[in-house]
Amino acid sequence: MKYYDKLIFELSKPGRIGFSLPECETGANIPAKLRRESELVLPEVSEPDVVRHYTNLSQMNFGVDTGFYPLGSCTMKYNPKINEEIASLDGFRALHPLQPEQTTKGAREVIASLEKALAAITGMKRFTFLPCAGAHGELTGLMLMREYHMKRGDSARRKVIVPDSAHGTNPASAAVCGLDIVVVKSKENGLVDVEALKPLLGPEIAGIMMTNPNTLGLFEREIAQIAELVHGCGGLLYYDGANMNPLLGTVRPGDMGFDIMHLNLHKTFSTPHGGGGPGSGPVGVNDKLAELIDIPKVSGFHGNFGIMLRAYAYILMLGKENIALAGKLATLNANYIKESLKDCYKLPIDSICKHEFVFDGLAEPNGVTTLDVAKRLLDYGYHAPTIYFPLLFHQTIMIEPTETESKETIDGFIEVMRKIAQEALQDPELLHRAPVSTPIGRPDETTAARQPIVKCEC
Numbered sequence: 144m145k146y147y148d149k150l151i152f153e154l155s156k157p158g159r160i161g162f163s164l165p166e167c168e169t170g171a172n173i174p175a176k177l178r179r180e181s182e183l184v185l186p187e188v189s190e191p192d193v194v195r196h197y198t199n200l201s202q203m204n205f206g207v208d209t210g211f212y213p214l215g216s217c218t219m220k221y222n223p224k225i226n227e228e229i230a231s232l233d234g235f236r237a238l239h240p241l242q243p244e245q246t247t248k249g250a251r252e253v254i255a256s257l258e259k260a261l262a263a264i265t266g267m268k269r270f271t272f273l274p275c276a277g278a279h280g281e282l283t284g285l286m287l288m289r290e291y292h293m294k295r296g297d298s299a300r301r302k303v304i305v306p307d308s309a310h311g312t313n314p315a316s317a318a319v320c321g322l323d324i325v326v327v328k329s330k331e332n333g334l335v336d337v338e339a340l341k342p343l344l345g346p347e348i349a350g351i352m353m354t355n356p357n358t359l360g361l362f363e364r365e366i367a368q369i370a371e372l373v374h375g376c377g378g379l380l381y382y383d384g385a386n387m388n389p390l391l392g393t394v395r396p397g398d399m400g401f402d403i404m405h406l407n408l409h410k411t412f413s414t415p416h417g418g419g420g421p422g423s424g425p426v427g428v429n430d431k432l433a434e435l436i437d438i439p440k441v442s443g444f445h446g447n448f449g450i451m452l453r454a455y456a457y458i459l460m461l462g463k464e465n466i467a468l469a470g471k472l473a474t475l476n477a478n479y480i481k482e483s484l485k486d487c488y489k490l491p492i493d494s495i496c497k498h499e500f501v502f503d504g505l506a507e508p509n510g511v512t513t514l515d516v517a518k519r520l521l522d523y524g525y526h527a528p529t530i531y532f533p534l535l536f537h538q539t540i541m542i543e544p545t546e547t548e549s550k551e552t553i554d555g556f557i558e559v560m561r562k563i564a565q566e567a568l569q570d571p572e573l574l575h576r577a578p579v580s581t582p583i584g585r586p587d588e589t590t591a592a593r594q595p596i597v598k599c600e601c
C-alpha cells in the first residue's frame with residue numbers, strides 16, 4: 144500500500160497538530176445557540192503529512208500537461224501558458240461584474256474584439272458569450288431558432304433533424320428546448336444520406352443540427368446541397384462547432400450555409416477543460432438572426448470571462464496564418480496515425496479524415512475488446528481515446544491527436560498501439576486484466592458517476 148492510498152483521516156493521530164493559534168484573548172462572542180455541541184471531527188496531522196498527502200493526490204491526475212491525450216471529439220488541446228498569464232493579470236482577475244461601467248471598458252473591449260475575431264473565423268455576424276459549455280450553447284442556439292420562427296408566426300416548426308452520427312448533446316439539447324427529434328441516417332461512407340433527408344423536410348421542420356466534419360472526422364461534402372434543401376423548406380441550419388479545429392482559418396460555417404452555431408472555446412481555442420470546470424460555448428448567428436442574439440439570458444452577467452481572455456490570447460498569439468496551420472497540422476496528425484495503424488485496427492471507413500477518425504476495434508480481436516485496449520493504454524502512460532462513441536459501430540475507438548504533438552510523441556503512441564495489438568494475439572488475459580499499474584483498475588463507471596461516494600464515513 145502506498146502512503147497516499149490512505150485517506151487523510153486514516154493518517155490522523157490523536158494530539159498531532161500542524162499549526163497552533165494563539166489563545167483568543169477577547170473570548171469568542173458567539174451566541175450559545177449557534178455554537179456546536181460536539182467536537183469538530185478533523186484529521187490530526189502534521190504540516191508535512193498534509194502537504195505530502197495532497198501533493199501526491201494531485202500527481203495521480205492525468206492532464207494534457209502530463210501526457211498525450213488523444214480523446215476524440217473532446218479536443219484536449221494543449222493550453223499555452225501565456226493564456227494563463229494574461230487571464231491572471233490583476234486588471235482582469237480582480238474585476239467584479241457589479242463595478243461601475245466606466246471602470247470595465249477594457250474588459251468589454253476584449254469581449255467585443257473576441258466577438259469580431261470569432262465572426263471573422265466563422266462567417267457569422269454576432270456572438271453571445273453567455274453559454275458556459277457546448278451543450279449550453281446548443282440550447283441557446285435552439286432557443287434562437289425557435290424565436291426566429293415564432294417571430295415570423297411560424298409556430299408549427301417544432302421538429303429538429305439530427306444525424307445518427309451526432310454528438311449525444313444534440314438530441315438532448317433539442318429535447319430540453321421542447322423540440323421533437325427526427326433522426327436522419329448516415330450512408331455506408333459515414334456521411335448524411337441526402338436522399339433519406341429529403342422526405343423528412345416540410346413545414347414542421349425548425350431546422351437541422353450538423354457537425355462538420357462530423358463525429359467520424361469526415362467532411363460532409365454535400366453540405367451546400369443540404370443547406371439548399373433545408374432552407375428551401377423554411378428551416379434553419381445549426382452548426383455544432385465544438386470541434387471546429389480542422390476548419391480554423393480555412394473554411395467557414397457561415398459560407399457553408401449555417402445560420403446558427405456554437406463554438407467550444409474550451410476545445411478549439413485552447414482553454415482548459417475537463418472535470419466540469421468553467422467552459423465557454425459562445426453562440427454565433429448570421430444576418431437573419433442577428434437582432435435576436437441577446438434574447439436568451441442563459442447565464443449571469445457576461446459569461447465566463449476568464450475563458451474568453453484565454454481564447455482571445457490564443458487567437459492573437461497565432462494570428463491569421465498560423466491559426467490555419469493549427470487545423471492543417473491536426474488533420475495531418477490524425478491521418479498519419481490512421482494510416483500507421485490500419486493494418487492492426489479495423490478501419491470501417493477508409494478515407495481521408497479531418498482532425499479525428501474512428502477504428503472499430505482490433506483487426507484480429509482474439510476476444511479483446513475496445514475497453515481492454517483503452518485500459519491497457521493507461522499502463523503505458525497514455526490517456527485512452529474516446530471509446531464506444533459514436534454509436535455507429537460496436538467497438539469504436541475515436542482518436543484525435545491535435546496539432547501540437549511532435550512526430551516523436553505520435554510515433555510513441557503508434558508503437559504502443561501496435562504493441563497492444565500484438566499482446567491481444569499473444570496474451571489476451573493480460574488485456575482483460577489491464578490496467579495493472581494504476582491505483583484503481585476497472586471501477587463500475589456508471590455507479591461511480593451516478594452515486595459517487597465523496598464523503599468519508601470514518
Ligand SMILES: *Cc1c(COP(=O)(O)O)cnc(C)c1O
Pocket residue numbers: 216217275276277278279310312313354358383385386407422424
Ligand atoms: C464536446 C462536444 C459537445 C458538448 O460540449 P460541452 O462543453 O461538453 O457541453 C457538443 N458537440 C460536440 C461535437 C462535442 O465534441
